[in-house]
Amino acid sequence: MNDKFEFFRTEIKKIASDWRNATLKIKPSEVSGLWLCHELSAGLDNIIRRIYEVSFNLALEAAGEHYRAGETEIAIVATGSYGRRHLCPFSDVDIAFIPSEQDNPFVDALIKYAFRLLVSAISDATDLRLGYAYRPLEDIPNLDSITKTALLDACLISGSERLYKELLNQLYETIDVIAFVRDKVAERSSARKSVIYSTEPNIKLGTGMLRDALQILWLLSVINKLHPPVANKLCEVGALQRSEAEMLEEAIDFYLKVRNWLHTRCGRKEDVLLREYQAQIANDFGFEGNERSKINAFFERLYGYAEAVNSLVRDVEESALEMKVEIDEHFYAEHKQLYVKGEDVLLRKPKLLLVAFQHAQRYGLEFSRELKRNIRHVASKVGKVLLRANGCGKELMRILEQPLHQDTIKEMVELGMLQAFVPELERAMRFVPSNRAHELTVGAHCVRTLLNLIELELKSKDSETLMGEVWKEVSDKGILRLAALLHDLGKVISEDEQRHCEAGASIASEVAEAIGLDSESKNLVVSLVKNHMLLLRTARLHDIQDESVLSKLANEIRDVGMLRMLYLLSYADAQAVSKQTFTELEKELLDMLFINLHRYMVQQTEASVPTDISEKWSYLSRRLKKSGLTQKQLEIATSLFPPSYLLNMPLELIAERLQIVDRLTETQKPVIVIRSEPGVDFSELSICTYDDPTPGLLSKICGVLYAKDVDIRMAYVLTANMPASFGKRNIVLD
Numbered sequence: 142m143n144d145k146f147e148f149f150r151t152e153i154k155k156i157a158s159d160w161r162n163a164t165l166k167i168k169p170s171e172v173s174g175l176w177l178c179h180e181l182s183a184g185l186d187n188i189i190r191r192i193y194e195v196s197f198n199l200a201l202e203a204a205g206e207h208y209r210a211g212e213t214e215i216a217i218v219a220t221g222s223y224g225r226r227h228l229c230p231f232s233d234v235d236i237a238f239i240p241s242e243q244d245n246p247f248v249d250a251l252i253k254y255a256f257r258l259l260v261s262a263i264s265d266a267t268d269l270r271l272g273y274a275y276r277p278l279e280d281i282p283n284l285d286s287i288t289k290t291a292l293l294d295a296c297l298i299s300g301s302e303r304l305y306k307e308l309l310n311q312l313y314e315t316i317d318v319i320a321f322v323r324d325k326v327a328e329r330s331s332a333r334k335s336v337i338y339s340t341e342p343n344i345k346l347g348t349g350m351l352r353d354a355l356q357i358l359w360l361l362s363v364i365n366k367l368h369p370p371v372a373n374k375l376c377e378v379g380a381l382q383r384s385e386a387e388m389l390e391e392a393i394d395f396y397l398k399v400r401n402w403l404h405t406r407c408g409r410k411e412d413v414l415l416r417e418y419q420a421q422i423a424n425d426f427g428f429e430g431n432e433r434s435k436i437n438a439f440f441e442r443l444y445g446y447a448e449a450v451n452s453l454v455r456d457v458e459e460s461a462l463e464m465k466v467e468i469d470e471h472f473y474a475e476h477k478q479l480y481v482k483g484e485d486v487l488l489r490k491p492k493l494l495l496v497a498f499q500h501a502q503r504y505g506l507e508f509s510r511e512l513k514r515n516i517r518h519v520a521s522k523v524g525k526v527l528l529r530a531n532g533c534g535k536e537l538m539r540i541l542e543q544p545l546h547q548d549t550i551k552e553m554v555e556l557g558m559l560q561a562f563v564p565e566l567e568r569a570m571r572f573v574p575s576n577r578a579h580e581l582t583v584g585a586h587c588v589r590t591l592l593n594l595i596e597l598e599l600k601s602k603d604s605e606t607l608m609g610e611v612w613k614e615v616s617d618k619g620i621l622r623l624a625a626l627l628h629d630l631g632k633v634i635s636e637d638e639q640r641h642c643e644a645g646a647s648i649a650s651e652v653a654e655a656i657g658l659d660s661e662s663k664n665l666v667v668s669l670v671k672n673h674m675l676l677l678r679t680a681r682l683h684d685i686q687d688e689s690v691l692s693k694l695a696n697e698i699r700d701v702g703m704l705r706m707l708y709l710l711s712y713a714d715a716q717a718v719s720k721q722t723f724t725e726l727e728k729e730l731l732d733m734l735f736i737n738l739h740r741y742m743v744q745q746t747e748a749s750v751p752t753d754i755s756e757k758w759s760y761l762s763r764r765l766k767k768s769g770l771t772q773k774q775l776e777i778a779t780s781l782f783p784p785s786y787l788l789n790m791p792l793e794l795i796a797e798r799l800q801i802v803d804r805l806t807e808t809q810k811p812v813i814v815i816r817s818e819p820g821v822d823f824s825e826l827s828i829c830t831y832d833d834p835t836p837g838l839l840s841k842i843c844g845v846l847y848a849k850d851v852d853i854r855m856a857y858v859l860t861a862n863m864p865a866s867f868g869k870r871n872i873v874l875d
Contacts, residue, residue, distance in 0.1 A: 146254070149195045150261050156191065157262040160184045161269075165230065169405050170425035174397030181228045182219070186298050188262055189236075193217055193299035196254035204246040213247045215240050216297060216304040217255065221272070224294035225355075225369065227397060230404040231411075234263050235272040235291065239304045243277055278307055282315035286324040289316055293359055293370055313366045319474055319504045321363055322461045329356055329458075337447045344399050345412040349447030351396040353454040354389055357381075360461050385453060392446035398426075399443070472500055479506040487519045494519060494558060495536035502540065502549045513556060520561040534656030537562060542619035545595045554588055565630045565648050572633050580719045583632045591625040593713035607732055608712070611705050620662055621706050624669035625713060627652060631670075638674060646671035669706055672697065676711045680730040684857070691741040701742050708735045726854050801829045832860060 164181055201208060221235040222228055236259065240248050256273065263271040276292075284292070292312050297305040333348045345351050355370075361380045362370030372386035381389070402422055403411045414422070423435035430438065465475040471493055473480050479501050487493050494516060501508060508516070540549065553559045560567035569584030581589060598618075601609040615621060631645030649670040653663035675697065683690045698704050711731060715723040804812045811830035828842060839858055846853060 146199060146257075149199075150258060153188065153192060153195070153258055153262050154266040157188050157266040160188060161267040165405070168425075169230075169398060169401035170422075170427075172398075174394045174399070174401055175226075177401050178222075178227050178229060178397050181230065182223060182226045185223070185228065185234065186219075189217060189219075189259070190299045192255055192258045192262060196251055196258060199254045200247055200251035203250045207245055207247040211303075213241055213245050214301040214304065215248060215251055215255075216300040216302070216308070218276075218305060218308065219296045219298050220274075220291040220294060222294075224291070224296040226296070227393075229397065229400045229410075231269065231409055232404075233270045233272050233410075235274075236298075237274045237276045237292070237295070239276050239278065239301075239308055241301065241304060276308070278304070278311055281308065281311040286321050286328075289321065290325070290359055293362060293368070296369070309368055313363075313368065316363055318363055319466050319468065322360060322458075323505055325356065325360060326458045326462060329353065329454075337451055338444060341413055341415050342443065342447075343413050344396055344403065347447070349449075349451030349454070351393065351400070354393050354396065354450050357389065357450075357454050357457050360457055364461060364464070388446075388449050389453070392450050395442065395446055402426075468500055468504075469496075472497065474500075474504060474506055477506060478509040479504075479512055480509045481512050481515060484515060487515055488522065491519065491523050492532045492536055494523075494561075495533060495540060498549055498553060498558065499536065499540055499543070501552070502543060502546055505546075508552065508556075516556045516558065520557040523561055533562070534658075537656060538619050538623070538658070541622045545622065547592050547595050550588065550591055550595070559588075559626070560584075563627070563630075563652055565633065566626070569630050569633050574632060575636055578718055578722045581717070583629050586717050587626055587629050589717040590628060590710075590713045591622055593716045594622060594625050594709065597709065597713060607736070608709075611708060611735075614702070614705055615709065616702075617662070617665060617706070620658075620666050621669065621709065623652075624649065624666045624673070624706075625710055627666070628670050628673045628710065628714060638678075642671050642674055645673075665703070665706075668703060669710060672707060673710055673714060676707055676731060676734060677715055677727075680727065680734045685730060685734040685737055688741070691738050694738055695742050695745060698738075698742075701739065704735070704739060704742065724854070730855070798827075801827060805829045805831070 164184060167177060167180070169177055207213065216239040218224070218237045218239055219235065220237050222232045223235055228234070238252050238255070240252065242248060252275075259271060259273070263269050274288075281292075289312060292308070295305070295308065295312075329352070332346060332352070335343065335347050337347070337349045339347060343350065358370040358372065358375065361375050362368065365375065365378055365380050367374055367378060367380075372381060372389045375381045376383055376386035399414065399422070400412060402425065403414065403418070406418060406421070419436050419439070420432050423439040424432075426439060428435040428438040463476045465473060467473050468479075471482055471486055471490075473482065479497060481487060481493070481497065487497075497508070497512065497516065500506065550559075554570075557567075560570065566584050566587065569587065570582055572583045574583055574586075579586060597608060598612055601612055603609065627649045628645060629641070630648050631641040631643065634644040635641050646667045649667045650663065653666050658666070675694065679685065679690065679694060685691075698707065708731070712728075715727065715731070801812050801814055811828060814827040814829075815824050816827070817824040826846075830838075832838065833841075839856065843853060843856070
């Protein structure tokens, strides 16, 4: 079998190599763009058909007992530019394998042989790049819009026509028209970075260029469920006027001719028409006159097509976004707004109230005036019934678990939906807290906290900040968002800090029960509400370096995942009180507490730091020595700083503190260092001096600062019993 396979592989590599050499001899300037692309595609088709024929026979020999005619088969499908017959000289060759079934030995053998021969033919025998995918039919409904776009251009090369037709049927039946249109419009809008009249245009991605011409075909083919997406067929069904279809075909042909020329001229995939190529391409394309006249004539043709394509694509996009589209049996979209079918359907099926918000969020739709009025009317009638209505809780969690938009939450509050779902929120919306620091009522504060949480996630998405790293590790985002909405509702019952947390936890338990959360999710949301003040209170009132403080917190929180969620909730909660109360200093303290506590909990879990005190100091010494600190500095560090400080603070900060001590011992005079950072509304003042024999050194320092009208937000004092080699005087670091 191996000898036979090697024989066929050698044969197919020779065919592919000959094909490649022959195609590179064609001069793109002497033929139309579409003709050359079709010629390249047709030659490759023949190679792949031979590959399928050989692979089929080899698979029969290897696993023929598992072959059932008409049942166990595959389809080899070209996608992307190859599928739409736009293959340029150095375009990627994209192939999809469509199996009739998975885990069938014959089908597996057929794909294995075909794949190996494809790699030999394309990657080994030519200089082209092979892209491939395995696409079982059951996966088609769940593919993203980019992958579905590539399949819109699918073309059967070899194998089962039945599977190919099923692929197209699955694609067009399951494609979400509104989502597809919205995603494709957003994708192109963000990609259109250049104006039409760039002096070095990108022929593929530039404004009004090839991708915009294809955008027209893709959108209209999905809307009209038409395959393949070509201009003349769209014209036949009335989606394009004859003049528009002819313009598109001419523009695409010209763009492909330019791309073919660029690929051949550069010997690689190239789409930017640099100035250095412009005189040559204008001459090769047969434009007349002197050099400048030829270039100007060339660009007049190019820009003319770009202007026409740009005008048409924007019209098609706008029309696609505004057209009437059925979403389901109860809702439809039109003019970028969401409508409901029938005035009483929401009252008869309260669950649809939440489905409406799901649709609006998913598709970026606004509610029609009629739907807003309908929702407000029904929400005022259902009250607590909504919370316990069959399936409503699941729908609410579905909204909270999806990537959330602030507008969705604001709309739910404005129309009374959240108040109807959580009746305690309605009372809280009108409850003014006694704490003067709060800018909003209790209910509005809870909503603001949820909005802050959404904004924090959006801003820190994909960032390498502490907040960004924490968000990446949070999986129960729906539970976190629900806790944010409920966290302060207990204040309506009691404004005492401890009691309001406990009352809020009781409300959260009732809501979680009514929603139908499982016990684990219920316990999680209750714990978040009950402990939502824990980190903020500790950061403000306790020594965040003290190991006993960290140990107590760790015992209360118990889980690192819970710590991450409490950190995010604390941040959003503090921001929601007022802009003045959550200062840059408090943010830094909260960050430091999270870092210290996270490190402490991980170390306790993994036992990465020895617990015996002598072993702990040994571990610490090794860390400090690795940082480059001298033996003298190490002695000072172990005398001046408590273990919790050394084990939880970055080595850079420890080294900075030790430099201050060094200066004190050298000069014998107090050392004062002021550190400020951009964008932070406070400065850090460090004072290092010898301790005063009489009590009151800190009071004296604070008195001087007060006299100079300096506000003190936090003070941290370290008094060290110095080693004998440094004298008998103790050192104080404030």
